[in-house]
Amino acid sequence: MQKKTKVTSLLMLLLLLLVAAACGSKEITPDTGGSVTNTEEKSAVNSPSAEPNKEKDSSAKTRIFEHAKGKTEIPTHPERIIAIQYTGAMLALGVKPVGGDNEWSVYPLLAKEWEGIEHVGDPWTGLNLEKIIELEPDLIVTHAEQTYEQLSKIAPTLFIPWLQYDVREQITVFGDILGKQPEAEAWLERFDAKVEATKQQAGGIIGSGETVAIVNVRPKNQFIYGDSAMGGYVIYQALDLNAPESIQRDVLDQKKAALEISLEALPDYLSSADYIFLSVLEADGGKERAEEVKNSALWKNLPAAKNNHIYALDWNTYFTTDPLSTEKQLDTFAGLLSAIKK
Template sequence: MINKVNQRRRNTRKLLVVSSVLVLVSGLLAACSTNTANVQVAKQEAAAPTNSTDAAKNTAEQASVYPLTIKDELGHELTILSKPTKIFAPIMEDSLVTLGIKPTMQWSNGVSPQEYLQDQLGSVPQISFAGGLPSFEAVLDSQPELIILHNSYASESGAYEKYAKIAPTYVFKSATTDLNSSLRTLGKLLDESDKAEQAIKNYADKAASARTMLEGKIKGKKAAIIRFNAKGMFFMNSNYFSGYVLKHDLGFEQSDLVKDGALEVSLEILPELDADYIFLVNDGNQGDRYFNELRESEVWKNVPAVKNGHVFETSRDYWLSGGFIAHGKVIDDVVRFLQP
């Protein structure tokens, strides 16, 4: 009997020991699990940005297109290290403003800048192109971080080599020939591609709306633009400025005179002018002599468009400029002229 009792006591002690060991092991395992989890959390916290500013910074760094290495339309390679804030792009101020950017200096003919942009660029210093491209020193004074030249003349004249010593320099063959393409290029150079695409869409919508509104007055109709300057009277073709707007964006047909390559306008060829609508552009009042000579001519008074009251005097400021702001104003004028 005594032996059985002792046996039970020994068994009980064994059970207590085993239970204690199990409890201890469970506690150790739980502690290890907790520590591991804490370490993982700590690692995650250390890897994550400490605040929203850091997160924004990381996102901006990942999205940056710079440094950007690119070839211009003449084959020159340039590298832009960071987003430029000081830009010299004469004749392309319209496109810069479209992207929400002010240049370091703005183009001037020696008398005035592009007046239609002065609500945006009134405080921007002017640089004269009256004597041709500005000197190296004049451009250097504005300390540009990027120079953009709107056509190949700068390269042909040797100015490119000088300008490229000041800052990365991009040259277009002819930026005004295809505004969609040149604005997209500017958007890429300046990291404003979204704004460029939105501007292209907005202008296309505006042109489409005007075509619909004026369909009955444009379809099958021919237009001609006569430009007056100090050298005489000239037709503008459909390759640039307002000529491009009338032909490609609004859908007017060209007068046969212009289509066949006529450039200079003379009183002798006026009877051949087959345009339904004629738009007159006096280049900064430099063409007053020729402008008045034309209007006083009996030959002019017998041109069908003149007799029908389809001759319109326009603004040389934006009818002789390239850019979506200028082109939009040309569209507004045409709508006003044909639907008063």
């Protein structure tokens, strides 16, 4: 009973501090217009790295970790972690956070591993700060700058901007954060073997001189994707498939997650694509709009359309860019390659 009263008092005190801090901050709402959010294109000014304790004692309970917001003292082996956006990296290393943001729990590739993780809201529609406090985390990792200060008042918090690291780098960084370096090395070995096997399969189907493009159609706009999201890492980075020259120049070389284009510009980016991988955000009229695009003369006159070389990338399968999802996307893409071969 005494413990419960103490926890309740702590909850009330922290919530009062968080409310006071939130009063001076500007509310950030989710992007409802279908455009690529800041998290897809944001880069960091600092690189997280571990800084050994001065005593260099391997049995030390805490250590200093440098990240994009400075240096934070974190547990050497954290046990109760809240993961905002980075759940997939932790799950890949066999670490299940006690809480995670709701946004990523809906994607099918993570469904099984997500079981048992408490939902704590998401930074765009609102984190459940009371829930986070109740979970008594000893470490929080987030990609959302606007809630960093609030979270850091609850527990040691690391700020790692999204897409600062590719899949391999995420595993290395989180192996360090979690004290799971051997597991990270083992994961990378398995991942590299899977990449090589899928690359051999792709090489037998898509020629070395052929090009592929990733197109995303939404309710009000459309995008050409680069090599970090919507299957881009698997297609361009892992499997080394080639992009058309215009996509290489305007998207990949510019390190853009995605480039919004007009319908009229579709031929500028897709007329030299031998294969097109199409993803559709079906909600809010996106499915109907995609049908309109595919039935347009602009689309039908594309070489890939004439040659029946357009293949669907399921939004929920390929939207996620964490290590665990990417590993499973390789299996899914291998199945897609088999369909192309037929």
